[in-house]
Amino acid sequence: MLIFLCLFQMPQEQYAHRSAMQSSEGPQVYKVGIYGWRKRCLYFFVLLLMILILVNLAMTIWILKVMNFTIDGMGNLRITEKGLKLEGDSEFLKPLYAKEIRARPGNPLYFQSARNVTVNILNEKTKVLTRLVTGPQAVEAHSQKFEVKSLSGKLLFSADDNEVVVGAERLRVLGAEGTVFPKSIETPSVRADPFKELRLESPTRSLVMEAPKGIEINAEAGNMEATCRTELRLESKDGEITLNAANIRLPRLPLASHSSTGSRQKIYELCVCSNGRLFLSQAGASSTCQINTSICS
Numbered sequence: 001m002l003i004f005l006c007l008f009q010m011p012q013e014q015y016a017h018r019s020a021m022q023s024s025e026g027p028q029v030y031k032v033g034i035y036g037w038r039k040r041c042l043y044f045f046v047l048l049l050m051i052l053i054l055v056n057l058a059m060t061i062w063i064l065k066v067m068n069f070t071i072d073g074m075g076n077l078r079i080t081e082k083g084l085k086l087e088g089d090s091e092f093l094k095p096l097y098a099k100e101i102r103a104r105p106g107n108p109l110y111f112q113s114a115r116n117v118t119v120n121i122l123n124e125k126t127k128v129l130t131r132l133v134t135g136p137q138a139v140e141a142h143s144q145k146f147e148v149k150s151l152s153g154k155l156l157f158s159a160d161d162n163e164v165v166v167g168a169e170r171l172r173v174l175g176a177e178g179t180v181f182p183k184s185i186e187t188p189s190v191r192a193d194p195f196k197e198l199r200l201e202s203p204t205r206s207l208v209m210e211a212p213k214g215i216e217i218n219a220e221a222g223n224m225e226a227t228c229r230t231e232l233r234l235e236s237k238d239g240e241i242t243l244n245a246a247n248i249r250l251p252r253l254p255l256a257s258h259s260s261t262g263s264r265q266k267i268y269e270l271c272v273c274s275n276g277r278l279f280l281s282q283a284g285a286s287s288t289c290q291i292n293t294s295i296c297s
Contacts, residue, residue: 197222256281256288256295 034042072078078085083100103109111117116135120128131142148157155167173179178199192198200207209215217224226232234241256271256279268280271289273296281288 250278254279254295 067074068076072080073084076087076090078087101109116133118134119132121130123129129143131140133140133142145158145160147155149155155165157167158165172193178201190198190200200209250270253270255268267283269283269287269289271279271281271287273279275296277296279295
């Protein structure tokens with residue numbers, strides 16, 4: 001508006017002068033147009049507008065070239081019939097909502113984060129049902145039940161509020177200190193690896209093994225030891241205790257005193273006190289256990 005006012009506005013004196021000349025000299029012909037500095041001003045603004053249009057067009061073409069705009073998409077993003085396809089590394093600054101995320105055939109799928117990666121499963125009311133958090137300190141899974149299965153569908157591991165199930169054929173514990181069970185454990189078999197020893201130990205409490213039909217302890221290619229601090233008790237309520245071996249040795253049994261008369265012999269008999277204590281007494285023509293009952297007191 002200012003340009004047009006600058007170009008076409010004329011002073012009132014010029015109109016009065018021209019009208020006076022027309023009345024005195026008769027009709028005259030005037031050229032219609034823009035002349036002088038008004039014409040140069042108009043050309044300057046037209047040239048400036050053309051320069052701005054060319055710069056704007058060049059910037060638009062440069063942006064399209066840098067962002068790699070095509071008919072199929074923009075940059076690494078391609079629009080296909082099955083959805084969106086990203087090629088190369090991609091960074092999302094806000095939440096990503098998708099029905100399925102998968103890598104190209106034959107290529108792995110990476111999720112990388114500076115802190116942690118969280119996967120949430122929500123219901124219709126946007127309440128979290130399952131959550132998987134992989135952080136710098138640990139990997140946490142929050143759900144009602146956790147299962148690990150093989151390719152064939154066999155259950156390998158399962159955990160919920162009630163129990164933990166290990167479905168593998170063998171459970172191996174590789175820790176140097178073994179496995180610690182603060183409470184009871186139920187298993188049909190406990191065995192060590194070949195050429196490795198098996199130790200069942202309770203450092204500060206008692207060790208109890210119970211079974212409704214029997215307990216079998218078998219060492220096929222080695223020795224078996226049972227060690228305790230105070231007492232080792234073998235008790236059978238309704239049956240018997242059988243020690244089946246070629247040699248049965250009790251090296252630390254007390255030896256009853258014997259008479260100095262007669263020749264000393266190395267034949268002893270095993271005696272049992274009423275309280276169950278065992279001791280050795282020199283064998284004679286008849287039993288010498290009654291003679292040495294002082295050791296039972």
